[in-house]
Amino acid sequence: MTVGVLFLHGFSGGPYEIQPFANYIKENTTWVIKTPTFLGHGDADALAMEGYKAEHWLMDAEIAYRKLAKQVDEIIIVGFSMGGVMAMYLAKRYRVKKLVLLSAAAKYVSPSQLVKDIHTMADDAFHRKLKENELFRRYQHKFQNVPLSATIQFMKIVRKTEPYIGHITCPVFIVQGALDGIVPSVTAQMLYDKIPAKRKLLYISECGKHHICYSDDCDEWFSKALRFLLEL
Template identity: 35%
Template sequence: MSIEPSQKLPCLLLHGFTGGPFELQPLADYLRSSGRSCEVPRLPWHGEDLAQLKTGHWTKWIQSAEWYAERMSAAYGSFDIIGFSMGGLLAAYIAARYPVRKLILLNASVVYISPSRLLKVIHERWKHRDVQDLDKVKSTPIRATWQFTRIVRHLRPELTKVRVPTFIAQSEQDHVIHPLSARYIYNKLGGYRELSWFPKSRHLICLSDESVRLFHEVDVFLEKECGGENDEKDKAPF
């Protein structure tokens, strides 16, 4: 299937480690409402697949992402890609190797949360009796967490190979990935990039109170002509 010049490019959206399509579904629905075709696949090691979490290897994530990228390339020639959390590193890897026009990174996992920040998060969870995130951490097999650290180390250098226009969104209240990740990514990318901070949002940014603003900025970025000076909106003290 070829894309007419007047049509919007399709978009591939990649979810995070132990997550699922639900993490990106609201954004996909928003982009579809503006006339953009979106694919949000369920990758290996999603949150409901405990067996794969216990036995899977980090290369399966890359192989799965490449399978979808190859399918998009064959069908459309070029496409846009969005990655959330660990899916952000996969999206950067794809953007450096496939005919990706634009890259969107949402709370991409590069710098782990600091011990002091994690303790603060745990304190807040217990204070508000919100233990859902802690239960998920305890149910994730240690082997899967080790595989996660390996894929991050393997894919982090890929950021310097990215040359396509990139939009980086980062939650300032992210309790999983340290906000310094966004600054690191911004400094490593080789092409035009924009960095936008979301002061009230936590890790699941597409499900946050600032999601409407995020969706609008992503849509605007996908539609605009990119070039000139790089841009950082509402600079954060990280």
């Protein structure tokens, strides 16, 4: 029985967002790993998102699933942020063995945490340490290269996939950072409560921000997620 894992990255991001977890799974299993890049996405300094729509990105995910399905017997989907809601979209439409939802963007922007992050960036800018700020470094190219039209298309995906939450029956492992300024941390509990799957686990990283695969405690939840995926 061959197993494949499809990793879906987030809006305006690329495979680098989930690469640490993908590498961990690759090092500890014999599974087939796929990390496709959605149209217009990729490395932060090479985004070209103008003109692409929600339908393009959903189709990218479906094509990636179908290609992987030709190689393996069972498919696990790991989705980060926008990739998390797209993972639920695929799980509703196709046969999926298990889901791992990372900072899944079923809700978007945590105002209180975002204000804290902006204050931190402002303080770092005042002390001329802005280039050392992790959040600023991660988002500076996105601020300049993500058109409003693309953001509207992202929100369209969130709205389109919201009804799918109540139809997910495969086992689900949900990971969320308590300090996430993009996806409110309460989103994970909402997903846990609304997803009707009989087998579901929730991990809250107290030190984690949005890019949860780079959290200080990622080794801990990596191992928990793998044990969940290895369960029969």
